[in-house]
Amino acid sequence: MIPVGARNAAKTVKPGASQQVAEYLRRNILGGKWLAGEKVPSENALTRELGVSRVSVRLAIQQFITLGVLESVKGKGTFLRIGNLDVLSGGGNGIGEEECRDVAKVLQFRSLLEPEACFLAARRDDAGLAERLGRQLHLQVSSIGDTEKFVSHDILFHLAISEGCGNPLIHAALRDVFRQTRLDHQRINAIFGYKDGVYYHTLILKAFENRDPRLARKLMAEHLEQALARLVTGE
Numbered sequence: 001m002i003p004v005g006a007r008n009a010a011k012t013v014k015p016g017a018s019q020q021v022a023e024y025l026r027r028n029i030l031g032g033k034w035l036a037g038e039k040v041p042s043e044n045a046l047t048r049e050l051g052v053s054r055v056s057v058r059l060a061i062q063q064f065i066t067l068g069v070l071e072s073v074k075g076k077g078t079f080l081r082i083g084n085l086d087v088l089s090g091g092g093n094g095i096g097e098e099e100c101r102d103v104a105k106v107l108q109f110r111s112l113l114e115p116e117a118c119f120l121a122a123r124r125d126d127a128g129l130a131e132r133l134g135r136q137l138h139l140q141v142s143s144i145g146d147t148e149k150f151v152s153h154d155i156l157f158h159l160a161i162s163e164g165c166g167n168p169l170i171h172a173a174l175r176d177v178f179r180q181t182r183l184d185h186q187r188i189n190a191i192f193g194y195k196d197g198v199y200y201h202t203l204i205l206k207a208f209e210n211r212d213p214r215l216a217r218k219l220m221a222e223h224l225e226q227a228l229a230r231l232v233t234g235e
Contacts, residue, residue, distance in 0.1 A: 021060035
């Protein structure tokens with residue numbers, strides 16, 4: 001049974017909206033629509049063009065600002081700093097402890113990678129992966145009350161998906177992030193509890209079992225957006 005509290009919390013953020021904006025930004029940056037130093041569309045313009053809320057636009061832009069791709073200049077707008085998005089796929093010198101200290105940054109980084117990893121993994125139609133996810137979810141539920149064990153199985157659920165997506169760069173990047181932020185995830189769990197994780201993992205597992213990669217991607221995006229929104233608002 002899906003926890004009522006988690007079901008209500010999920011309504012705070014429109015499913016996949018921030019990811020939709022992030023995909024739009026990524027596509028246009030890689031396509032050369034904007035060059036380094038140029039101004040990108042305003043929040044209002046993106047809200048109108050994409051038909052999403054301003055909060056969703058702001059969350060997506062902040063993800064790229066955090067990663068150093070965009071820069072916000074007070075009174076002038078948001079500008080493209082770099083046109084190379086290797087940072088999103090594990091390129092460069094890797095992810096160090098300093099970059100992982102800010103939990104919000106970690107969630108923003110994950111929200112750029114994990115929904116697509118979820119789509120790719122679900123599209124591969126690996127019955128063994130669905131079984132592994134079901135096993136980790138069962139162990140999660142069995143570990144409620146034990147933060148360390150619950151978070152371990154939570155992380156293993158996400159890593160099973162990233163490994164199953166078939167892209168070793170995505171898996172390596174997420175594995176490094178989880179390795180260095182395990183204690184931070186335990187602190188988040190101690191604050192917000194167990195319901196959201198069980199709720200979303202249950203729905204994501206069903207999407208895998210039903211062989212629905214688009215729904216799996218949408219649910220993963222919502223899962224991470226909700227976590228980020230709750231972290232920012234403290235609710």
